[in-house]
Amino acid sequence: MEIKAEKLTKQYGKDFALNNFDLQLSGNKIIGLLGKNGAGKTTFMRMLSGHFLQSGGTIKIDDQSPFNNYPVTKNICFIQESNNFHEKFRVHEVLDIASIYYPNWDKNQAKELTKIFKLKEKQKVKALSKGMSSALGIIIGLSSNAPLTIFDEPYIGLDASFRSTFYDLLLESYENNPRMFILSTHLIDEVSKLFEEVVILHEGNKMLHESSEHLAEKHMILTGKKESIDPLMEGKNVIHEKSILGQKSVVLFDEVMESVPSDVEVSKATLQDLFVYLTKEEVKR
Numbered sequence: 496m497e498i499k500a501e502k503l504t505k506q507y508g509k510d511f512a513l514n515n516f517d518l519q520l521s522g523n524k525i526i527g528l529l530g531k532n533g534a535g536k537t538t539f540m541r542m543l544s545g546h547f548l549q550s551g552g553t554i555k556i557d558d559q560s561p562f563n564n565y566p567v568t569k570n571i572c573f574i575q576e577s578n579n580f581h582e583k584f585r586v587h588e589v590l591d592i593a594s595i596y597y598p599n600w601d602k603n604q605a606k607e608l609t610k611i612f613k614l615k616e617k618q619k620v621k622a623l624s625k626g627m628s629s630a631l632g633i634i635i636g637l638s639s640n641a642p643l644t645i646f647d648e649p650y651i652g653l654d655a656s657f658r659s660t661f662y663d664l665l666l667e668s669y670e671n672n673p674r675m676f677i678l679s680t681h682l683i684d685e686v687s688k689l690f691e692e693v694v695i696l697h698e699g700n701k702m703l704h705e706s707s708e709h710l711a712e713k714h715m716i717l718t719g720k721k722e723s724i725d726p727l728m729e730g731k732n733v734i735h736e737k738s739i740l741g742q743k744s745v746v747l748f749d750e751v752m753e754s755v756p757s758d759v760e761v762s763k764a765t766l767q768d769l770f771v772y773l774t775k776e777e778v779k780r
């Protein structure tokens with residue numbers, strides 16, 4: 496699966512939800528799509544899923560536009576934050592409809608996951624709690640076996656234990672049937688270990704697209720006495736700094752330093768922290 500967005504733009508009145516957004520994704524991997532509230536993540540995922548048309552630019556999946564194009568969209572399963580399954584249906588009916596839409600639907604997997612998430616097949620959608628409704632979306636996302644499966648914060652209402660079950664199942668499903676997953680989340684620390692690649696959207700544009708490995712390599716935290724740290728910061732891209740009681744800690748981005756003085760400690764930031772530092776308003780990149 497090859498995704499290519501070029502100068503992708505979505506405008507609402509005078510406001511741009513996406514503005515000349517370029518992105519290329521390919522291969523079977525789990526990709527984290529991160530961004531602050533309003534960054535444009537859902538807008539991008541909706542266009543990727545063919546739900547609506549862009550105002551400008553192009554979006555192609557394997558060289559085809561997804562909008563209104565079932566041969567493309569049957570291979571895309573988009574699970575949204577609030578699933579909006581029709582209230583009059585029962586759980587098994589929602590699953591039956593999904594099984595017709597998605598050509599690679601795995602009925603046994605859906606049955607097993609329904610048990611794991613403790614959903615009753617005969618229960619009506621309108622009687623599902625928020626967490627149960629999220630679970631139903633997750634069951635569809637995983638059982639669809641769609642070559643491109645997109646989860647937009649699919650865990651609303653799910654408790655920590657079921658969220659952890661979801662992450663385990665996602666990994667298991669990926670290992671059994673490698674495909675492209677795009678996962679948009681604000682709970683970055685919970686899932687960062689799953690991401691092979693990370694995309695950060697900021698104010699309707701791409702701020703960063705890196706493999707997790709490269710992202711770890713291209714930054715460093717330096718901690719030590721202020722006198723030792725200050726000279727190391729000169730001319731460097733410092734995305735965060737803090738000082739406590741004469742001890743200073745700085746985060747350098749896009750910088751590789753072969754060696755540091757012996758009294759300076761080198762460590763790595765979590766993805767969550769990097770995300771926060773990079774998307775803070777005062778950071779210039």
Ligand SMILES: Nc1ncnc2c1ncn2[C@@H]1O[C@H](COP(=O)(O)OP(=O)(O)OP(=O)(O)O)[C@@H](O)[C@H]1O
Nearest residue numbers: 507510511512530531532533534535536537538539
């Ligand atoms: N239907 C709409 N009409 C007008 N503006 C919209 C509409 N949908 C989205 N927007 C605007 O587009 C921008 C991007 O919204 P989007 O939902 O894509 O962001 P997001 O990154 O998914 O945010 P969140 O993390 O809060 O879900 C926001 O400024 C939002 O207000």
